[in-house]
Amino acid sequence: MGARSKARKRALDMLYIADVRQAPLDEVLREEADRAAAQPQRSSSWPYAEEIVRGVIENGSAIDRLIEEHAVGWTLARMPAVDRAILRVATWELVHNAEVPDAVAIAEAVEFATVLSTDDSSSFVNGVLGAIAQSLHRAS
Template identity: 60%
Template sequence: MSARTKARKRALDILFSADVRGDAIAVALAAEAKRAVSEPARQASWLYAREIVDGVIDHQDEIDEQITTHSRDWKLERMPAVDRAVLRIATWEILHNDEVPTAVAIDEAVELAKEFSTDDSPAFVHGVLARIAASA
């Protein structure tokens, strides 16, 4: 598993836990940063996870607007928390990280949805992200 794949899982964990607990994302990120100091072996994945989460924080209104616009009749708050987090990660990568090809961002998001969400989530995530990518 690549360091970026691991980083996406860490970012998913941070975004999901903040969402479920009702914490600010920055609070969850700070808690993870404390833990990361004691895990030097995971440094490579931590750096990109932090970049993702910082990017989601910096662009959250735009990211959420894109997800809402392209989710076709699904309100953001009605989506499973895992799907919201996965969509936020991939939308940030599509719109704000030129180092990650759009197809890779979508594929990685679909894989996260397969692993951590409902049976219907991979197709839903793919559809939303494909529409976001087409409009970008």
């Protein structure tokens, strides 16, 4: 797994932990920053994971609105926590990181959903993110 993939997984873990614990995301980020400082062998994935999580903190409301807009028939509250985290990471990348091609952000998210979530999650995540990407390209 490449450094960016590891960073996405690390960001996904932080978002998931905050959601499940119902803890502030910035608190979980601080805890992970302490852990990162104590584990230099994992340092290659830390800067991008931190960038993603900070981006989700700063743009969380807009990201959640985009997800709910494109998750036809689903609210964030009805989604499994891991799917929410996956969608938030990938939506941040689609909207706020032009360096990452849409196809890469979506493929990584689908892979995480396949490995970490329900049998239906990968197609659901793919559909939501595809719709978001398409709407962003129409808007530009």
